[in-house]
Amino acid sequence: KAGVTQTPRYLIKTRGQQVTLSCSPISGHRSVSWYQQTPGQGLQFLFEYFSETQRNKGNFPGRFSGRQFSNSRSEMNVSTLELGDSALYLCASSSQPTGEGEKLFFGSGTQLSVL
Amino acid sequence: AQSVAQPEDQVNVAEGNPLTVKCTYSVSGNPYLFWYVQYPNRGLQFLLKYITGDNLVKGSYGFEAEFNKSQTSFHLKKPSALVSDSALYFCAVRDAGAGNMLTFGGGTRLMVKP
Numbered sequence: 167k168a169g170v171t172q173t174p175r176y177l178i179k180t181r182g183q184q185v186t187l188s189c190s191p192i193s194g195h196r197s198v199s200w201y202q203q204t205p206g207q208g209l210q211f212l213f214e215y216f217s218e219t220q221r222n223k224g225n226f227p228g229r230f231s232g233r234q235f236s237n238s239r240s241e242m243n244v245s246t247l248e249l250g251d252s253a254l255y256l257c258a259s260s261s262q263p264t265g266e267g268e269k270l271f272f273g274s275g276t277q278l279s280v281l
Numbered sequence: 282a283q284s285v286a287q288p289e290d291q292v293n294v295a296e297g298n299p300l301t302v303k304c305t306y307s308v309s310g311n312p313y314l315f316w317y318v319q320y321p322n323r324g325l326q327f328l329l330k331y332i333t334g335d336n337l338v339k340g341s342y343g344f345e346a347e348f349n350k351s352q353t354s355f356h357l358k359k360p361s362a363l364v365s366d367s368a369l370y371f372c373a374v375r376d377a378g379a380g381n382m383l384t385f386g387g388g389t390r391l392m393v394k395p
Contacts, residue, residue: 170324199383209325209371209385222382256324265381267313267332272324 167192170273172257178279184245187276191238191259195271197221198240199264200232203254203275212255215240216263244278252280285374287386294362295394302357302389304372313375314355315383316346320368328370331355342366362393 171190179185191198200212211224215234234240238259244251254277258270285306294300306312313332317325329340336348346357355372372386 201385208387211382211384214382222380224382258325263381264383265375265377267330267375269315269327269330270317270325270383272317272326274322274324 170257170259170271172255172273172276174276175274176277176279178281179247180281181247181249183247184243185247185278187242187244187255187257187278189240189242189257189259189273191240191257192271195259195261196238197260197263197268198234198238199258199260199270200240200242201256201258202226203256204252209256212242214264221263221265247280249280252278254278285372285384285386287370287372287389289389290387291390291392293392293394296364297361300359300362300366300391300393302370302372302391304355304357304386306353306355306372306374308374308376310377312355313377314346314348315373315375316340316344316355316357317371317373317385318368319371319388325371328357362391364393364395367391367393 173188197216199214202210214222218234229245232242254275256275258272260268262268315330316328319325329338331338331348339345369388371388375383
């Protein structure tokens with residue numbers, strides 16, 4: 167069974183640009199969560215989607231948005247990039263919503279650098 | 282509000298010695314508690330979880346954790362450390378009283394020396 171796939175693996179953008187990151191969950195998983203990982207802030211929750219509906223949203227500005235498609239694949243978009251958005255963005259999938267206590271399966275992440 | 286704390290940024294231990302990575306939590310309801318491990322340039326991998334039942338939970342790679350309700354702790358332990366255990370360890374808590382969000386601690390880097 168293929169794991170969680172995130173593309174691209176690395177991304178370099180400049181301030182003011184926008185970026186879209188993609189996540190393909192494990193087959194059969196309907197929950198996809200996104201996290202931002204930085205050395206200073208650790209792992210911060212962005213949002214969770216289950217069956218195309220956003221279930222939870224973390225404390226991030228509206229520049230961060232996401233969506234989930236009918237095949238459970240998810241995309242995360244960041245508009246008007248700032249230097250502070252440089253981070254490793256991790257996607258995780260599970261068969262049930264995170265709140266049910268299921269373990270999460272993480273992708274290897276997309277390393278975003280904003281110059 | 283929920284929170285989870287890992288008080289040590291780094292833990293150093295010699296190979297063969299027991300290891301403990303500490304985690305404390307604060308939630309408004311019954312907690313679901315998790316440990317994940319992250320190896321370099323990889324995503325996180327699930328180690329173990331506590332939902333209910335026995336306070337001692339056994340997980341992958343010989344790790345275990347003990348849920349202590351009175352001390353609001355969920356420390357990760359292993360009787361004999363391996364060099365290959367060197368990695369970044371994250372504790373996480375789900376609080377039913379906070380929208381079921383999963384909050385991660387800041388992480389603890391475990392260094393096992395030969």
